[in-house]
Amino acid sequence: MLNNFIFIVLPYAALALVIFVTPYRFFSNRLTWSAYSTQFLESKTLFWGINPWHYGIIPVLAAHFLGVLAPGPLKVFLGNQTNLVVIESIGLALGLFAVFGCLGLLLRRVNAPILKRVTFASDWVLLYLLLAQALTGVYIATFMRWGSQWYLHTAVPYLWSLASFNPQIEYMTDFPLVFKLHAACAFLIVALLPFTKLVHLLYVPVHFLMDPPILYRWRTK
């Protein structure tokens, strides 16, 4: 029952929300499309929270995606024990870095009175959810060793089975609860993405790199 919920209902619900709500929000009111930076109001502790968080979580997240996109080459690469140990160590270090940052961001919201009016329920939900996600990730990396390898043989085929609308949850059902929690949190975060400031993830400035410095807009041209 719980397995069905976490591994079938949640991912499809999250996917549906991202696919339908994101464009709705984009076309109905882009005035709310912002990362809602609070650096302007409080920047001293932000530095120690926001940088570790982003620089920790982005490579870890990218590694998760890479596993899904190219499991074959990765299996070969991680078949070498040295590679495996190095990757696992880097992953764990980055995970701890992210936890440190996320914790800092959470405590900052608690401690800085100037942020009271710019802290909404969604900010709390996201911070706790992201912290739970990072903590369970670090726990898995520490106590369920060599995840970078077994992830390719379990979660990756499961995710592909989701994509082909033939969910094979038996890849996942025998894992301990903490792993299921990690997966559930991930789907929840994806589900919340279109409703919260997480939409800032959907924009990577690439035009900017190629454009000339000064941008003109002509009404007539």
Added chain:
Amino acid sequence: MDVRAQLVMVFNLDKCIGCHTCSISCKNIWTDRKGAEYMWWNNVETKPGVGYPKKWENQEKFKGGWLREGGKLKLRAMGKGPTLFNMFFQPNMPKLDDYYEPFDFDYSNLYKAPPGSDQPVAEAFSQVSGERIEKITGGPNWDDDLSGSQVYAVEDSNLEDNTLVADYGRMFMHYLPRICNHCLNPACVASCPSRAIYKRGEDGVVLVDQEVCKGWRFCTSACPYKKVYFNWQSGKAEKCIFCFPRTETGQCNACAHSCVGRIRHVGVLLYDADRVEEALLKPDDQLVAAHRDVIMDPHDPEVREAARKNGVSDQWLEAAEKSPVYALVKEFAVALPLHPEFRTMPMAYYIPSLSPVISSGGDLHELADHGTFPLLEKMRAPISFLASLLSGGNQEIIADILRKQIALRLFKRAGNLGQPIEESILKNAGLDEAGANRLYRLFTIAPYRERNVIPTQQREEQDSNQRKGASGFGILKKTRGTK
């Protein structure tokens, strides 16, 4: 030749009385909103002083504007690659404390306070956090009229010798009203990773597209004038919009319209967009001359033809011919760009002020031996100060302009008293009688439509139904946290 039109404002500092009416009319129209309380798209500073935000001129601190490097212009703060890696924490961003924490007073306490032996007071509270403020320590004009000069005015980076702040016999001051300069080479535009800031082709107004802005905050520090602000409520950048809903219909900007001293002139300049970069690569003290070179003569048929090719209408060309701004900036060359060495090519120009007339540099209230008008070398405000502010350090340019202003006064004084005027006075200052009379008129009695020549936007080419649907101004959609 790529000739484009630009709406430009000129400020006559000689006439600014520092009343802040411009700031208030701007605030009432544009920034009287949650998240924008601390913003003053138009503000008036006392010089010498640290300004708003504090020390905005210090580019070591905020890293605004452009640098010349290897025959190219490059943003002082960082290139595009480093921008991507500093998106989470923008290292140069001005903070709330650099401006001030906006406050209001709790007037309800005046009638809600319980009976007691003291008179109840309206306590100050922060408009950001809502918390009570025990002691207000900053405001938009905290060093107005040299208040706290030992703390603020001494920090003015334009002062060669800041000991004069403590010496009342040598101290001077004037006001500096500032809006967004709507630069020809805007650093805010170049720094925006979302490409939300753009320059309008038709009139050169620089705007932030609120729908595209994602709040990465690079513009707030890239602008060397600190005229892009971060709205802490909506999470997006905002700036002066040159009152485009007004100028598009031929009305004057709210700040210029309400100006009590009538110090402002609004008009059209034609410029050659192809030569902007080349001009900005000149050394600091040649930048003013380079600015003037980029501005084209609206009477020149070749220029007019090139402008027409870019869609500049006849109405705009006519306005460019009558432009008081062209007269002041190029013809008489009395108006100067603010800190041209920031290399954004600002399109707001300032006529430097003449110093106090009756006392010379030196002892207090000592009437100088020059008669009624000050001699150039005895000016109370050091020429080096004005040069640092307005000409990239070129003192000769400032001296030329002050000479013109002095000559103009001598000429008009002689005229009023029926005295003969030595022709050499005007001639030495680079003026003739007709020019002096024209300049006098612009400086003093020119009415509204002469001080401001603002052509309307041409919309005939648009379908009338579309025009109807798209006219008017206002954001109907809501940002976060607004009801």
